[in-house]
Amino acid sequence: MEPMQCPECRRKAAIREIQTPYFSCSGCATKVTVSKRYILAAKLLSTAIAFGICYAAGLSGAIFLICWGPAIFPVYFIVLGLGFKTVPPYLERYSQDGSLGLDNG
């Protein structure tokens, strides 16, 4: 199993095909999603980068908190965009019920 590969048919997905929260594989139509660990890492990184930007901008107190939250979102999409190109994510089957990954299939 390689990064960017469909877990079902092993077809490699193109970066432009990847959507959140999930997308259909163009080879077998299986609903696939970027691995949860990858998304979590991207969110943590974005939160940290947004913090750094607000800190570097010299913000403080309530202004800092007001700017930090909204700043995370654009940073998150930039991180994902660059991340897909530099560190290709693993893909996994999308499960709508959020079964905590305890399925036996």
Ligand SMILES: [Zn+2]
């Ligand atoms: Zn597929």
